[in-house]
Amino acid sequence: MARHIVARTSEIPPGGNKVVDIAGRDIVVFHVNGEFFALLNRCPHEGAPLEKAACVARLTSPEPGIYERSRVGEMLRCPWHGWEFDMRNGQSWFDPKRVKIRSYPVAVERGDELRKGPYVAETFPVHVKDSYVIVEV
Amino acid sequence: MSEVIDRPLRDDEKPAPTRLRIVDCDVHPSLHSFDDLNEFLPKRWQQHLREYGSHLRTPYLFTTPYPRSSPLIARRDAWPPTGGPPGSDLAFMQKQHLDPLDVEFGILQVLDLFIFSQQNLEFGAAIQRAINDWQLAFWSHRDPRLKASILVGQDGTDLAIAEIERCARIGEYIQINVSPRANEPLGRRRYWPIYERAQELDLPLGIHVGGYGGHAPTGGGWPSYYVEEHQSNAHTIAAQLASLVIEGVPERFPKLKFVFIEGGFGWIPSAVWRMDQHFERFRSEVPHLKRKPSEYVREHFWFTTQPIDEPDEARHLRALIEWVGIDRLLFSSDYPHWDFDDPRFAFKTPLTEVERKKIFSTNARAVYKF
Numbered sequence: 001m002a003r004h005i006v007a008r009t010s011e012i013p014p015g016g017n018k019v020v021d022i023a024g025r026d027i028v029v030f031h032v033n034g035e036f037f038a039l040l041n042r043c044p045h046e047g048a049p050l051e052k053a054a055c056v057a058r059l060t061s062p063e064p065g066i067y068e069r070s071r072v073g074e075m076l077r078c079p080w081h082g083w084e085f086d087m088r089n090g091q092s093w094f095d096p097k098r099v100k101i102r103s104y105p106v107a108v109e110r111g112d113e114l115r116k117g118p119y120v121a122e123t124f125p126v127h128v129k130d131s132y133v134i135v136e137v
Numbered sequence: 138m139s140e141v142i143d144r145p146l147r148d149d150e151k152p153a154p155t156r157l158r159i160v161d162c163d164v165h166p167s168l169h170s171f172d173d174l175n176e177f178l179p180k181r182w183q184q185h186l187r188e189y190g191s192h193l194r195t196p197y198l199f200t201t202p203y204p205r206s207s208p209l210i211a212r213r214d215a216w217p218p219t220g221g222p223p224g225s226d227l228a229f230m231q232k233q234h235l236d237p238l239d240v241e242f243g244i245l246q247v248l249d250l251f252i253f254s255q256q257n258l259e260f261g262a263a264i265q266r267a268i269n270d271w272q273l274a275f276w277s278h279r280d281p282r283l284k285a286s287i288l289v290g291q292d293g294t295d296l297a298i299a300e301i302e303r304c305a306r307i308g309e310y311i312q313i314n315v316s317p318r319a320n321e322p323l324g325r326r327r328y329w330p331i332y333e334r335a336q337e338l339d340l341p342l343g344i345h346v347g348g349y350g351g352h353a354p355t356g357g358g359w360p361s362y363y364v365e366e367h368q369s370n371a372h373t374i375a376a377q378l379a380s381l382v383i384e385g386v387p388e389r390f391p392k393l394k395f396v397f398i399e400g401g402f403g404w405i406p407s408a409v410w411r412m413d414q415h416f417e418r419f420r421s422e423v424p425h426l427k428r429k430p431s432e433y434v435r436e437h438f439w440f441t442t443q444p445i446d447e448p449d450e451a452r453h454l455r456a457l458i459e460w461v462g463i464d465r466l467l468f469s470s471d472y473p474h475w476d477f478d479d480p481r482f483a484f485k486t487p488l489t490e491v492e493r494k495k496i497f498s499t500n501a502r503a504v505y506k507f
Contacts, residue, residue, distance in 0.1 A: 046478065046483060047479055047481070047482050048214070049214055052213045053213070079213030080213075080475060080476070080477055081476060082206065082207070082475065
């Protein structure tokens with residue numbers, strides 16, 4: 001596994017995402033409520049681009065007529081058929097054992113820490129005063 | 138037997154090593170705005186559209202079907218970067234859909250302005266006429282892959298016949314689209330003049346599910362949820378299939394072809410088995426039928442593939458396709474709507490190259506004579 005610096009934290013606004021090509025893989029990095037998640041940019045059903053997915057809440061109902069929202073913005077709703085996935089691990093909401101999106105570990109690190117380590121991407125000049133999103137692939 | 142069933146493959150249809158070019162029988166173009174129609178719509182009806190708009194059998198203003206599931210029922214990635222609704226920008230449709238999926242022909246299915254559900258029949262006919270002209274001017278003439286249909290409503294039957302004649306003289310349309318939800322079941326005699334003319338002109342009748350006619354979309358009444366309504370597309374179209382067959386339309390018009398669009402195909406085997414079984418029991422009620430209902434279905438009706446049912450086991454889908462008949466299925470994507478099927482991934486069961494070629498290309502080419 002190699003670590004790749006993919007963006008400044010300021011570059012992906014809350015609720016937004018950025019698509020990056022890492023080793024030939026189309027990966028999309030989402031920013032949700034201060035956290036970052038990286039997933040393969042492809043729905044396992046028919047291949048829709050997840051960068052266009054809606055970031056929605058988990059909606060549950062203990063009985064008809066009563067609705068509860070939780071984990072606002074953490075569920076991913078495919079732009080085509082509306083299949084829902086948990087952004088934290090790519091698992092589908094309806095069939096978590098069999099259907100999932102490939103997910104990747106993400107870290108946020110300060111530039112001054114990165115300077116010392118072996119992880120500086122040549123194509124992405126690092127400034128010590130910023131924070132960076134790092135995806136492990 | 139029709140020319141399609143059990144016909145051996147011709148030499149030019151043998152699987153080629155190249156990628157299969159596909160015929161997509163359900164592509165939805167959209168108006169940018171009503172102004173697109175101005176050049177085709179008389180001033181009187183432009184004014185009517187501005188002042189009164191649609192008169193539908195749905196209660197209250199703006200309780201029309203949108204949004205359902207997704208804004209404009211569209212894929213979230215199908216909004217053109219230049220603005221306007223999904224399906225309204227030819228260049229974007231070419232880039233996102235026609236070119237990458239190797240669409241050789243795409244058949245346009247216009248749903249704008251609830252065209253078949255207009256209760257004011259003269260207004261309905263005027264916008265049908267305008268949209269028929271708009272399909273050629275804005276789409277087919279700019280990209281010859283895109284094929285236009287003659288849209289008419291059955292309930293203004295005389296208006297429909299006049300429009301069919303007008304468009305047939307132009308000679309560029311490949312089918313006649315009628316409403317999936319007319320005021321009466323589609324097999325009723327009042328609609329036969331349209332079927333008669335379609336047979337004479339050798340144009341298939343396309344029936345795209347959806348719309349709001351005078352009746353609840355299910356036999357049980359009006360559904361509460363969109364998911365429930367969407368489910369009912371299959372019941373509605375099954376009822377229309379039964380009406381057409383049992384009222385004797387294929388018996389009366391032996392060369393007529395129907396294409397049911399966006400109704401899926403999972404429901405067909407049981408519907409046909411049941412019709413046959415009942416026919417054996419009640420044939421004295423319908424002595425005008427000379428053959429089993431399934432035989433009419435297998436000769437006169439084709440079904441587009443989307444939405445494809447997705448059973449847990451691939452072999453069940455395979456069995457379903459065999460029950461319906463490989464020759465009966467025409468690929469459709471429903472681009473750019475939310476339940477779009479990608480031709481590369483939609484069939485989650487093995488198909489041979491010959492079967493793929495039939496479903497994705499040659500069946501449609503035979504029906505539409507491309």
